[in-house]
Amino acid sequence: MTAFATIGSFFLRFFAQAGQLSLFILNTLKAMTRPPFYFRIIGQQIIRIGYYSLPVVALTSFFTGGALAIQIYYGGNQFNSETIVSSIVALGITRELGPVLGGLMVAGRVSAAIAAEIGTMRVTEQIDALTTLSTDPFKYLVAPRVIAATLCMPVLALVADIIGVFGGFVVGTQSFGFNAAVYVQRTVDFLTLDDVTSGLIKAAVFGFIIATMGCYNGYYSKGGAQGVGRATTNAVVAASILILAANYLMTSLLFSS
Amino acid sequence: MTARIQLTDVHKSFGTKDVLRGVNLAVDKGQSLVVIGGSGSGKSVMLKSILGLLRPERGSITIDGRETIGLSRDERRDIDHQFGMLFQNSALFDSLPVWRNVAFQGLQNEGLSVDDARQQAVESLALVDLGPELLDLYPASLSGGMQKRVGLARAIAAKPEIIFFDEPTTGLDPIMTDVINHLIRDCARELGATTLTITHDMTSVNAIADKTALLYKGEIIWQGDADAIAQSDDPFLRQFVNGLAEGPIEVEGQKLDPINGAAS
Numbered sequence A: 001m002t003a004f005a006t007i008g009s010f011f012l013r014f015f016a017q018a019g020q021l022s023l024f025i026l027n028t029l030k031a032m033t034r035p036p037f038y039f040r041i042i043g044q045q046i047i048r049i050g051y052y053s054l055p056v057v058a059l060t061s062f063f064t065g066g067a068l069a070i071q072i073y074y075g076g077n078q079f080n081s082e083t084i085v086s087s088i089v090a091l092g093i094t095r096e097l098g099p100v101l102g103g104l105m106v107a108g109r110v111s112a113a114i115a116a117e118i119g120t121m122r123v124t125e126q127i128d129a130l131t132t133l134s135t136d137p138f139k140y141l142v143a144p145r146v147i148a149a150t151l152c153m154p155v156l157a158l159v160a161d162i163i164g165v166f167g168g169f170v171v172g173t174q175s176f177g178f179n180a181a182v183y184v185q186r187t188v189d190f191l192t193l194d195d196v197t198s199g200l201i202k203a204a205v206f207g208f209i210i211a212t213m214g215c216y217n218g219y220y221s222k223g224g225a226q227g228v229g230r231a232t233t234n235a236v237v238a239a240s241i242l243i244l245a246a247n248y249l250m251t252s253l254l255f256s257s
Numbered sequence B: 001m002t003a004r005i006q007l008t009d010v011h012k013s014f015g016t017k018d019v020l021r022g023v024n025l026a027v028d029k030g031q032s033l034v035v036i037g038g039s040g041s042g043k044s045v046m047l048k049s050i051l052g053l054l055r056p057e058r059g060s061i062t063i064d065g066r067e068t069i070g071l072s073r074d075e076r077r078d079i080d081h082q083f084g085m086l087f088q089n090s091a092l093f094d095s096l097p098v099w100r101n102v103a104f105q106g107l108q109n110e111g112l113s114v115d116d117a118r119q120q121a122v123e124s125l126a127l128v129d130l131g132p133e134l135l136d137l138y139p140a141s142l143s144g145g146m147q148k149r150v151g152l153a154r155a156i157a158a159k160p161e162i163i164f165f166d167e168p169t170t171g172l173d174p175i176m177t178d179v180i181n182h183l184i185r186d187c188a189r190e191l192g193a194t195t196l197t198i199t200h201d202m203t204s205v206n207a208i209a210d211k212t213a214l215l216y217k218g219e220i221i222w223q224g225d226a227d228a229i230a231q232s233d234d235p236f237l238r239q240f241v242n243g244l245a246e247g248p249i250e251v252e253g254q255k256l257d258p259i260n261g262a263a264s
Helices: A002-033 A039-075 A081-123 A126-132 A137-175 A180-190 A193-219 A224-256 B043-050 B098-102 B104-109 B114-127 B144-157 B174-191 B202-208 B235-242
Strands: B005-014 B017-027 B032-036 B058-063 B083-086 B162-166 B194-199 B211-216 B219-225
Touching: A002 A137, A002 A193, A039 A081, A039 A137, A081 A126, A081 A137, A081 A180, A081 A193, A081 A224, A126 A137, A126 B083, A137 A180, A137 A193, A193 A224, B005 B043, B017 B032, B017 B043, B017 B211, B017 B219, B032 B202, B043 B162, B043 B194, B083 B144, B098 B104, B098 B114, B098 B144, B104 B114, B104 B144, B114 B144, B114 B174, B144 B162, B144 B174, B162 B174, B174 B194, B174 B202, B194 B202, B211 B235, B219 B235
Parallel strands: B032 B194, B032 B211, B083 B162, B162 B194
Antiparallel strands: B005 B017, B005 B058, B211 B219
16 A cells, blocks of 8 residues: 555656646746847846856867767778768767757756756745746746757857867877868868758757756755755756757657658 | 725645635725734735735635736736735845845836936935945845845835735844834835735834734734734733743644643
């Protein structure tokens, strides 16, 4: 009986949480598409989410591009490695590693910050204060962050693509003695616009996930400092898992056709 | 005459815990009602239910005769516009400077320009005896008493007709408590506003109440004019007003024996 009760209670909690999240996303989409739009806050969030994430995304993609070049060089056929390294680095970075690693790094940085900020506002009654001042928290707090993250992530992914490919180029030309002009030519020849745009579409979805998870966990946090800490952890974990799951789904959709 | 705020048989529970168990209360126009009660008696839940932040399961809450339970946020926008609210811990937006906090409603909902909003903030701060030198400071750099006054300035900035005060003097020293109580009374009089205050501080009751109600275990068990408190021999009221450990009121987490005060 206790086992049944435990299983029942687990499923009830799961469906309650799923329903709450679905409603939250619905309200967020409504707030994103209906006025008023708080452009000043969207601008602030673009700077916080996009501009301040540039260094971490750039460093991550540079080293990833370099490491990828080393792995392909030593793991593959070294006779025409110049072509293979340049093409696989370009494909791997633009299609997968740029958006995914960039998304995971931004999830760690931004989801946590959003959940902590909105969670603190929740436990200190600032969200209640917003409501009593006739301001919809979804429009004032949630929508600007989700819009900013969805707009910024493709730009960050593009930066990650360029710097990641550059990382492979630096390792290829400095460590393996590849000819710089040939490396660039092979990269340009092999890469198509679809490779880049598929990565950017993924990045936009990751941006939506990152901000939504941060806002959702912060918005429903309770229990003081401990609750805010829990919300922060949950936001990062949920955003990271959802990014990887969404990446798999979108890769299946974009490349199976 | 229709009461400005009328609660009839309001019930609210969280899980198996019944917090409000049939609250009946009326606040007339221009009246200052203070609801007193111990911790956990349901004061904050009652206030949040009136503000539409919580939704009671049963009963009726009307503002000027209009039912508010069940209204969406958009539907009750014109009701919310009549409200001002001072939160227990001020709930100032710590990402915004003082002037943006005070003039928040004007900036977001009334389309005030930056200059007009700053002017509105100066005027509201003056009503709570604060000067314009605070305008560009952030809430974190203010003391608790100053935050409370800025919170009061924000509550009255849009000249609301109904103002709510949630534990307005909690955590303040006796002098600042007196300052806040007088500011509340003076601001409410100046605006001609109806006010509803929840507190457990009897100095606030003496300073600002026209009428007082005692909330205990989710029910109003006594109400009357402020000067009727001294004459009342209601044992619950007497225990609360005199701050006695002994009496019929159960202290949260333990039950006191009404005869000898020992925990049973």
